[in-house]
Amino acid sequence: MTSATPSFLAAPVYHELTTRLGALTPATPRQWGSMSAHQMLVHCADQVRVSTGRKPLTSLRVPRLLRPLLKWLFVKPEGFKKNMRTMKELDPNAAMTAPTEFNADRAALLALLDPAAYAGQAGVDHPLFGYLPADEFGRLTWQHLDHHLRQFGG
Numbered sequence: 001m002t003s004a005t006p007s008f009l010a011a012p013v014y015h016e017l018t019t020r021l022g023a024l025t026p027a028t029p030r031q032w033g034s035m036s037a038h039q040m041l042v043h044c045a046d047q048v049r050v051s052t053g054r055k056p057l058t059s060l061r062v063p064r065l066l067r068p069l070l071k072w073l074f075v076k077p078e079g080f081k082k083n084m085r086t087m088k089e090l091d092p093n094a095a096m097t098a099p100t101e102f103n104a105d106r107a108a109l110l111a112l113l114d115p116a117a118y119a120g121q122a123g124v125d126h127p128l129f130g131y132l133p134a135d136e137f138g139r140l141t142w143q144h145l146d147h148h149l150r151q152f153g154g
Helices: 011-022 037-051 064-074 102-113 134-151
Strands: 123-126 130-133
Touching (some): 011 134, 037 134, 130 134
């Protein structure tokens, strides 16, 4: 991941994401994978919840000493591959938060992404990758969102 990767914590990038997310409808077709657009919104919200400690990661136990190694192995500048397996907490067929109403779930994701919610935070303690400084957390989260928005043509 390079510093050229956008961060959702930058106001212009957040506004671009709101536009891209706003273009989605429940009927937006996927280009790959098995999630619906609605499931993708909840999946992405759960990714932020797990990354920030708001949703516990119970399917995997990673010792703190191994987290930097996992980050080195899996966090790549080229982003995410299509049809990658995800952790149970983010899997629509397992323990992902159940979708409710499309617009409410989109609003919940946007609230989780609001840069103002992270103002003054130095970073997050990610349960898989260890400490992520705010800029790295912002870029990694943007990469994940961009991956899924492209999955739905956005």
